[in-house]
Each structure stands twice: as C-alpha cells, then as structure tokens.
Amino acid sequence: MQYVRIGYAMDRRSRSLRCLVVLIGALLADSSVLVAQAADSLARGLDSTSVTIRGDAVARLSTLGAANITRAVRARLIALLENEGATQFTTPSDTADGDERFPGYIAELASLVVQFQDPTSLRGLCLAGLDVNSSVQQFVAANAATAFPFLEQAWVTPLRQEGTLETWGRILGMQPSALTQAQQLTIRQHLLDASVTEPVGFLWAVSLGQLADLAPVVQNLVNNSTDPIVTGEATSVQAAIVPAQASLSNAALLTLSQSWLDGSCLGFSGLRKLGCQVLDDEFAVAVKNVGANAGAEKLILDALIVSANIAVKDGNITSTVGTIIVSNAKLVRSRL
C-alpha cells in the first residue's frame, strides 16, 4: 500500500511539474501576446479629449517598443498624429515658456510613429513631425513621391517651413530622385523663395542635400545678411559644400544651374516666360558645347552671363537666380 501511495504521490508531483513546465512555456511563448494586449489596453487613452491623457498613453506605448504595437494600434497612432498635425494651429496654446505639453507630446508621438516605417503615416509626419528628428525627415525623403503633396501642405502650415525645407534638401540631394521633373522644379522654386524668406531653413536644405550648385546664393548670404545667425549658418554651410562643389563637373554645374532657372520660371507667362525660354536655350547650347569641348565654350558662357544679367535687369528672372547662373557660369569658365 505504501509503495502504491508513494508511486501515486510521485505521479502527482511529476504531473504538477509537467503542468508547471507547460504553463511557463505557454507564458513565454505568449509574452508577445500579453505585451500586445497591454498595448491594446493602453491605446484606449489615445481617444481621450485630454491632451495629458493622450500624451500619457503615447508615452506608455512607446515604452513597449514599436515592434510590440499591433497593427490596429499603429493605425490609431498614425491617425492621431495626422489629426494633431492638422488641428494643432487651431488649438489654443497660451502656456508659458518652459512648458512642453502639446509639442512635447507630439514629439513623442512622431518619434514612435516613424519607427513603424509605414507610408500611411507620411501625412501626419509631414504636418507634425519634420522638426522632431532627422529620422522623420529621412523617412519622408525616402518616400518623396508619396509625400510630395503632404510636403506642399506642410510648406503652407505656420512654423513648419523649416523642417519642410530640410526635407526638400534631402530629396534633391538623393540621386536619382523619385520625383518627376515637374515636382523637382516645384521644390527648386520653393527653395529659391526660401533663400529670401526662410534663410536658415534654406541653408540647412543646402547643407543636407549638399546642393553645391547653390554656393553663390550661400555666398550672397555670407556677404550681405545683417542677421548674425544667418551669417553664422551661411559661413558654416559655405565651408561644408566646397568639396561637393569641386567634385561637380562643368556640365553638371551648368545643368543644375539650368534647373534652378527652370524652377524659378514655373508659372511665368507672356514676356517673362519668353525671357526664361531664351535663357534656357542658351543654357542648352552651353551645356552641349562645354561637354563637347568644341572650342567656343568661353564665348558661349560669356553670352550666357550677359543674357542672365540683362534678364535680371529686365525683371524676367530674380536676382537670386541671376546670381546662380552668372556665378556658376563664371566658375565653369575659369576651369576651362
């Protein structure tokens, strides 16, 4: 009897151990499920009308790690970011220096959403995340074709020009760009405008995209800006793009300069359009001759320089574009 009892006890013990092992195994195997359930639970706060509760939910979700957030919760985070981006400027924000509630929460949200690498998040990232960190800009730039209309929207959103310009710089610096020629020209037009209205963002775009063909505009800012921040930025960028400028071939420098002309002429009509067309044709001849080493390159470049100066004087092109054409043509001429 005693043996039987002992055997029974051992059976029970081994069965208990087996159950324990199975239970631990199940728990380990399902830990990702538990984490996902936690994410689903935390996500309830995302719907709150309170910024504090939404912010708290986002912070807690970020501690779980992007990999542990389910597709459904990701979609809600993406929708939240897009909504915040679209409405942030209609929401009263009269708090004092030193507070960080609303933007602090957006920074956390954008930093989390960009980790999903989900193209459906592009609109929200463009409207609210471009200033948050460089990984947002890199992701948007890598998806430039899809993001193009959202960047246009961000460009006309108050206080979002800086990040938009930096992202455009990154896009133009990518070779080859995923954008159409017309889209690239639109970006160039915005950058040229920004050299006057948003010089800091313009300079960062030049730096991030290594747009050495814009060195003449940067030099202009070094020489003529009265703002010490702009001067400091321009001086730094000028030094940083020297190697890129030296590595640009003559034909490439002229072709890129022509692109700035074409960008600046977008939307022109009548005589201004005609003036642009004439210059554009001269560029085509210059590129062809410089590339072919036909012997008349210097004369053709001289003619281009004269034409550009006249176009500026007549108001057919801006002084910014004139500076790009004239300075780069002179640089190419000096290399011949």
Add this chain to the structure above:
Amino acid sequence: MEGAPLRISAQATDYNGNTVQSSDTVTLRQDEIDTIREEYIEFNVAHGVPTYDKFTPIPRDTKENRGDFAYGILDPTFVAKLAQLQAAWLAKHGNFPWQINVYYRDPVHNKYHADNNVGGGPSSGTDSASRHMYGCAADIQTFPAPRNTAADTAAALRFHKALSALADSMHFNVEPLKASNGKLGSGVGHVHVHSCTP
C-alpha cells in the same frame, strides 16, 4: 527635504487574541532618493521609476536641478551628447551665449511648479511624461532675451530654427515650435531637446 517617517513594530498574538510577544517600535525613514522615487510611483509616470543608482547629489536651484531635492538625475550619455551640441553650436555662433535653463525636474516639481504658475496649483502645461524627470532632456535658452519687440521675436525665432536644425542633425529629439490660431506661440524662448536611452 526630510523623508517621510515610517513607524513599525511587530506583535505576535495567540488564537485568543492574547499578546504573546511584542517588539519595540522602530522608526524607519525613507532616504531622500527613495522619497523622490516614490513620486514616480505616486504620479504613475509613464516611463517608469528610475533605479536608485541613477540619482546623484546635485545642488538645488541650479540649471542641473530644478527639482525639490538635493538629488537628481543627469544621464551621462545625454550630458556628453549635449556637450557635442554645444561645441557644434559655438563653432558656428560663438558670438552668442550658450545657456541651459534646466536639465532635471522631479515629478512633483514637474507637475506643479514648472511654469509661471509657481505655487498656484497644477502647472498649465508640462508633459506628464517629460524626459526632464529622467535627466536626459534640456531646455536651451534662445537669444535675444528678453524679447521686447517683434524684431527680437523674429531674431529669437531664427536662433530657434538654427539650433533645432543642428540638434536634429545630431539625432536629438526636438520639441517643435508651437502656435496658437496660426500665430507664433510661446515656444520660441527655448529649444527643448532630449535623447534618452531605453
């Protein structure tokens, strides 16, 4: 600040409720670091309770410690990275001062005293999950300061944009500028950056 005292004694009783043995009462007192750590629990701060060893003595009412205690957290990785940002900034803009307004805030200070509403109840807007509570965030003053004219604000805005872009490029997370009804709001006075290890 004194830690909250905790008085404790042990008593053994039999099934009839008669005291069998009773110990002396011992008064325990939380040390300052655990008092701070308790704030994280009581406020249920989203990023959790920092471990004891993260806290170091930091004099109060300094830029490093805007909290309520003589201890705080300064994440050494963040501090080193911020020094790199400072060097990069001054290489470009050495004619401007470099001024950190705050690194660390404890949770109570973060919730109640971190804006101009000092002593007047809950602050109007600090982030309840602010990275300042983990010593891996800083607010960097923009200049000119104070801003008395529209031109001053425009200049401070350029400062903000330039410093934000530099911080972005060095892989900090940067607080975006805020606005109210399409106009520049209050964020231009400082650049908030953070970079925290998980």
